[in-house]
Amino acid sequence: MPTIARRIWIADGCIHCYWCQNLAPLVFLADEQGTCIAAEVRVDGRTSDNRREHSALRTDVVSADDFAFLPFIADGCPVQVIRLEGGWNHLGVADPGLVVKG
Helix, strand or coil: CCCCCCCEEEEECCCCHHHHHHCCCCCCCECCEEEECCCCHHHCCCCCCCCCCCCCEECCCCHHHHHHHHHHHHHHCCCEEEECCCCCHHHHHCCCCCCHHH
16 A cells, blocks of 8 residues: 655644644644744654645654544644645544644
């Protein structure tokens, strides 16, 4: 089965509420300037909002359980700026009681 390149990025309009970082600190880095996708989880090794790069997430760092939780986090964003691309639909939405290890 081929590996699916899953991507996540932050669109304009982040209100810096820390929702995503509180639930998935391994993936999201939030501060008063905005939210970034951490270098450690990205194929390109860069820290940014990933809006331009659309770098895939590293499957050797982000576990299957963590991947399954990210659609829940995106759906819960109060301003709906967390964008997902590439093969998320079959994962469904994870149990909201799960916490991504950071």
